[in-house]
Every structure is written in C-alpha cells, then in structure tokens.
Amino acid sequence: MIDNTQLKQIATLAKLNIDDEALDSTAQDLNNILALAEQLSQIDTDDITPMAHPLHMTQRLREDEVKEQDQSQHFQSIAPKTGKQHYLVPTVIE
Amino acid sequence: MSIHTKTVAELAQGLKNKEFSSVELTQSYLDRINVSDLNAFITPTDELALTQARNADEKIAQGNASVLTGIPYAHKDIFCTNGVKTSAGSKMLDNFIAPYDATVTHRLNQADSVMLGKANMDEFAMGSSNENSFYGAVKNPWDKNKAPGGSSGGSAAAVAGRLAPFATGTDTGGSIRQPASLCGITGLKPTYGRISRYGMIAYASSLDQAGPMTQTAQDAALVLNVMAGFDEKDSTSAQREVEDYTASLNDSIEGLTIGLPKEFFSEGLDDGVATTVMDAVKEFEKVGATVKEISLPNSKFAIPTYYIVAPCECSSNLSRMDGVRFGHRCEAPENLEDLYCRSRTEGFGEEVRRRIMIGSYALSAGYYDAYYLKAQKTRHLISDDFKKAFKEVDVIMGPVSPTTAFDLGSFKDPVSMYLADIYTLSANLAGLPGMSIPAGFSQKLPVGLQMIGDYWSEAKLLNIAHQFQQATDYHSQTAEGVN
Numbered sequence: 065m066i067d068n069t070q071l072k073q074i075a076t077l078a079k080l081n082i083d084d085e086a087l088d089s090t091a092q093d094l095n096n097i098l099a100l101a102e103q104l105s106q107i108d109t110d111d112i113t114p115m116a117h118p119l120h121m122t123q124r125l126r127e128d129e130v131k132e133q134d135q136s137q138h139f140q141s142i143a144p145k146t147g148k149q150h151y152l153v154p155t156v157i158e
Numbered sequence: 159m160s161i162h163t164k165t166v167a168e169l170a171q172g173l174k175n176k177e178f179s180s181v182e183l184t185q186s187y188l189d190r191i192n193v194s195d196l197n198a199f200i201t202p203t204d205e206l207a208l209t210q211a212r213n214a215d216e217k218i219a220q221g222n223a224s225v226l227t228g229i230p231y232a233h234k235d236i237f238c239t240n241g242v243k244t245s246a247g248s249k250m251l252d253n254f255i256a257p258y259d260a261t262v263t264h265r266l267n268q269a270d271s272v273m274l275g276k277a278n279m280d281e282f283a284m285g286s287s288n289e290n291s292f293y294g295a296v297k298n299p300w301d302k303n304k305a306p307g308g309s310s311g312g313s314a315a316a317v318a319g320r321l322a323p324f325a326t327g328t329d330t331g332g333s334i335r336q337p338a339s340l341c342g343i344t345g346l347k348p349t350y351g352r353i354s355r356y357g358m359i360a361y362a363s364s365l366d367q368a369g370p371m372t373q374t375a376q377d378a379a380l381v382l383n384v385m386a387g388f389d390e391k392d393s394t395s396a397q398r399e400v401e402d403y404t405a406s407l408n409d410s411i412e413g414l415t416i417g418l419p420k421e422f423f424s425e426g427l428d429d430g431v432a433t434t435v436m437d438a439v440k441e442f443e444k445v446g447a448t449v450k451e452i453s454l455p456n457s458k459f460a461i462p463t464y465y466i467v468a469p470c471e472c473s474s475n476l477s478r479m480d481g482v483r484f485g486h487r488c489e490a491p492e493n494l495e496d497l498y499c500r501s502r503t504e505g506f507g508e509e510v511r512r513r514i515m516i517g518s519y520a521l522s523a524g525y526y527d528a529y530y531l532k533a534q535k536t537r538h539l540i541s542d543d544f545k546k547a548f549k550e551v552d553v554i555m556g557p558v559s560p561t562t563a564f565d566l567g568s569f570k571d572p573v574s575m576y577l578a579d580i581y582t583l584s585a586n587l588a589g590l591p592g593m594s595i596p597a598g599f600s601q602k603l604p605v606g607l608q609m610i611g612d613y614w615s616e617a618k619l620l621n622i623a624h625q626f627q628q629a630t631d632y633h634s635q636t637a638e639g640v641n
Contacts, residue, residue: 066519071515074515074518074519074522075515077518077519077522078473078502078511078514078515078517078518079477079480079495079498079499079502080499080502080503080506080511080514080515081499081500081503090512090515093512093571093572094512094515094516094519096571096572096573097465097512097516097572097573097576098516098519100461100462100465100573100576101462101465101466101520101529101533102462103459103462104459104462104463104466104529104532104533104536105532107456107459107532107535107536107539109532109535109536109539112535112536112538112539113535113538114531114534114535114537114538115534115535115537115538115541116364116534117364117394117589118350118351118364118365118541118587118588118589118590119349119350119351119396119589119613121351121394121396123393124393124397126390135257138257139257139483140483141257142253142254142255142257142484143482143483143484144481144482144484144485144487145487151482151483153482153491153494153497154491154492154493154494154496154497155493156493156494
C-alpha cells in the first residue's frame with residue numbers, strides 16, 4: 065500500500081507535482097492498480113527467465129560511422145529556449 | 159456508389175482509369191472532414207494534402223504511380239511529420255512541430271499517398287476510449303454518444319465515418335484492434351518489429367507496433383505492403399524480407415484449424431458479442447475450417463502483467479518530455495527542478511501521470527523484483543501458452559472486446575477500463591500479430607472478431623480475413639448518414 069508520504073517520493077522520482085488535496089485520490093488510484101498487480105504473486109515463476117524482447121532478438125550493432133548531417137539548428141528551432149547552440153535552463157550552480 | 163465509400167483498391171483503380179483525379183478525391187474527403195462532428199482529427203492538413211494530391215496526379219499522368227499513389231489517409235498523431243504538428247494527443251506536445259519524418263510517414267510519402275490530417279488519439283496512446291486526448295473525445299460514427307475505442311480512436315472513426323479510405327494506427331495493448339472492433343472496421347497489428355518504430359512517439363517500446371486500419375483485409379494488405387520493412391533506424395526492426403501481402407488473399411482456407419481459447423469466452427463477455435463471434439466462427443466452418451477448443455491458462459494474468467510492463471516502459475520513455483529541448487515549458491521556472499516538475503505536471507494529463515507514477519514506483523529500488531521482473535517472467539509464460547497453441551492450430555479466434563462500443567464517460571475509475579483490455583493484451587505481450595475484422599452487429603453496434611496468428615503470419619491472417627469478407631458484407635456496412 066502506498067501512503068501519502070510514499071506517494072510524494074514517487075512523484076519526486078517521476079518529476080511530477082501533486083496538489084495536497086489530490087494526494088488521497090491519487091494514492092487510491094495507484095493502490096487499486098497495484099492490487100491488480102498482486103495477482104501475479106499467485107504464479108510460480110522461480111525457474112522462468114524474464115522476457116525482455118518478444119522475439120528474443122539481441123541488439124543489432126553497426127559501424128560507428130557519421131551518416132547524418134548536422135541539423136542542430138533545425139532541431140533547436142523548436143526548443144523553448146536556446147543560446148549559443150545550447151539549450152537554456154534556469155541557473156543550476158550559482 | 160459515392161466516392162467516399164469506396165475501398166483503397168477501388169479508389170486505386172478509379173485513379174488509374176482516370177475516373178477522377180487525386181485532387182478531386184482529396185477535396186471530397188477534406189469537405190467531409192470539414193463538416194464532420196466526430197472530432198476524428200487534431201490537425202487537418204488541407205493545403206499539404208492538396209499539394210500532395212497534385213504531385214500524385216502528375217505521377218499518375220506520367221505513368222509512375224504505385225498502388226497508394228494519390229490515395230488519401232488519416233495519420234495517427236503519434237507519427238512524426240516533418241513541419242506538421244505532432245501532438246500525440248497531449249498538451250505537452252501541443253507546440254511540437256516535428257523536425258523529421260517517422261519512417262512510416264516517409265514510406266507513405268514515397269508511395270505518394272496523400273495525408274488528410276493527423277488523427278485524434280488518447281494521450282501518448284494511453285487509453286481505450288479516446289477520452290484521454292487533450293483535444294477532446296472522438297465520437298463513434300455508429301452512435302455519437304459512444305466512444306470509438308482507443309487509443310487509435312480518431313483513426314478508427316475516420317475510416318468508419320468514411321472521412322478517409324485508410325488510416326494508420328499503433329497498438330501497444332489493443333489500440334488498433336479494439337477501436338477497429340468498436341467502429342466496425344478492419345485493423346491489423348503486425349508481428350512486433352515488422353513496421354519501423356522510428357519517429358513513432360514511444361509509449362512502451364517492447365510492445366508498440368504500428369499497423370493499417372481499413373475497410374477491408376485487401377486494403378490492409380495493400381497498406382501493409384507499404385508500411386512494413388526493415389529500418390536500420392529502429393534497433394528492434396526485424397531484418398526479414400517483406401512478402402507481398404496481397405499474393406495469398408485468394409488462397410483457399412479449407413482445412414484451416416481454428417483455436418478458440420476457453421478463457422476468451424468466460425465470465426464478463428457480453429452475450430451479444432459472444433453470439434456474434436460464434437456465428438462468425440461458424441462461417442469459417444461452412445468453408446471447411448475445423449474448430450478446436452484450446453487453453454491459454456496464463457492469459458488471465460495479461461492485465462496485471464501489461465499494467466506493470468507498459469507503465470514501467472512509459473515512465474522511462476516519457477522522461478524525455480522535460481520542458482528543455484521541445485514541448486511544453488512552464489512559465490517562469492524558479493529553478494531546474496521546478497522547470498521539470500511544473501512543465502511535466504502541466505503538460506501531461508491525468509492518466510499519463512498515473513502510469514508514469516506506477517512505472518516509477520515499480521522500477522524503484524526495492525520494488526523492481528516484485529513488480530517489473532515478476533511481470534517480465536509472467537510475460538514469458540503468456541508467450542509460451544501461444545507457442546503450445548500454435549502447435550495444434552493455425553489461428554486463434556475470439557472477441558476483441560468484452561462489449562460493443564460503450565457510452566462516453568461511462569468508465570469512472572481507471573482499473574475498470576483496464577479490465578476491458580483482457581482479450582487484446584496477450585498478443586502484444588507475446589509480440590504476435592493480431593487482427594480485428596467486422597463480424598456482425600449486436601444491438602445495431604459493430605462487433606469485431608479477433609484473430610491472432612503465429613509470428614510473421616500476417617499474410618495468412620489477411621487471407622483468412624479476406625475469405626471471410628468474400629462471404630459476408632459487414633465490412634462494407636456503414637452507420638446511418640455515412641453512405
């Protein structure tokens with residue numbers, strides 16, 4: 065069961081804010097989903113390997129060659145804030 | 159017969175025979191979209207469509223046309239389209255003009271098909287009713303008080319409302335098949351890896367797969383021929399030859415063995431849906447198929463498995479939406495943490511925030527083994543059930559959704575909506591191809607028949623669906639006022 069303190073920790077991990085008045089209902093929703101997930105504890109999976117890829121494919125490798133043209137200006141044109149070809153955010157270190 | 163009720167195959171023939179031009183065809187669909195109240199499109203692209211149609215007409219005049227040249231379509235707003243807003247149904251990307259084309263977009267452009275607009279969808283493909291769209295719910299053409307299903311609800315409503323002859327969709331847990339079923343159209347989710355995911359905004363990467371949504375199986379084959387293929391830009395794309403999916407449509411299905419999983423016909427399935435699905439199965443028996451009861455014992459765990467795996471992957475995928483490089487940024491952020499948190503809280507809708515939090519929790523220290531690892535192991539068991547089944551049968555059939563289209567606003571809590579995904583999730587978890595085809599009606603609403611095939615059996619599924627559609631006419635029926 066997730067309580068409101070835990071919920072605040074999860075929100076911090078997820079980089080989301082939750083209003084105080086929405087804490088109870090959000091925790092309830094998440095607990096309902098986790099209650100659904102509890103069904104999985106009935107299954108014996110001791111000798112089962114986890115399935116990471118539906119076709120059990122391994123990562124394809126390629127030569128490290130430059131094929132793309134530099135389009136940084138084009139890609140940065142949709143950014144909220146840029147300067148000198150950098151993405152700008154509020155000052156992190158004073 | 160009106161032009162807008164024709165299939166892709168018929169329209170391609172009409173363009174070839176110069177019965178109409180692509181510009182005329184495109185304009186007729188744009189006119190329909192502009193007066194439609196279905197809310198099927200987020201961004202209609204009239205001007206671009208007419209430009210593409212003029213180019214297509216030139217190609218046709220020069221004799222350089224392919225099958226889809228000049229054929230209009232609705233493009234789910236999850237596929238990046240260079241220079242055109244690509245919102246994924248989210249406020250987060252309301253200002254996102256994609257700077258490149260998804261591979262699916264590129265392939266459709268190469269085929270000179272005509273994009274009518276970007277189709278409405280549940281935000282980031284999370285939902286089964288299209289009510290989670292920032293741009294409002296889509297209405298089901300069969301009853302405008304009902305949901306079209308989701309997440310490809312705009313795509314399904316566009317085809318069912320004959321606002322487009324075909325549409326693209328994506329299916330992570332049923333998002334092509336369920337809206338296809340609820341809107342009475344044909345939808346195919348191919349084998350995982352068949353169609354490139356490059357430029358398709360990611361929800362749950364190990365489950366996401368694009369596919370065609372059409373009136374007929376023949377049309378789905380024509381569109382899949384263009385969409386499918388290896389793409390070096392997608393590391394999970396399958397290095398496997400693409401066959402001509404139209405080549406075997408007319409093969410006989412005599413001797414076909416159909417498996418009916420007993421778990422798909424148990425408690426919770428609406429009587430009208432069950433009867434319609436079983437009547438459809440009887441049609442196959444008439445043409446020489448045999449039916450066998452099978453069991454997929456772990457399929458009942460598909461819902462908890464999916465609702466752990468998918469949120470985990472989504473919490474990771476959606477971490478890129480941080481207000482820094484693109485998308486929504488909050489006003490006057492106080493510091494970097496505030497920028498991240500406020501941009502994301504403002505930009506994401508409730509269901510997306512909920513799934514991100516479930517994923518963040520399930521992946522966090524101390525909980526990973528109990529949730530994510532456990533779900534990935536159960537996924538293996540679900541997949542093994544299918545492997546066993548396909549040793550005995552050629553195709554698995556059953557319902558797509560426990561009910562026909564439901565009223566907009568009828569699901570009040572998230573879990574009750576999740577439970578309705580019971581029949582579609584397993585195919586995604588196993589990576590298998592699945593289809594929904596119109597099987598009949600229950601209380602005047604369409605019912606879909608689901609077919610699940612073995613890996614890479616798209617051609618077989620399309621063949622079976624085409625044979626069914628040769629014997630029935632459910633796929634060509636439309637809601638009142640649409641024809």
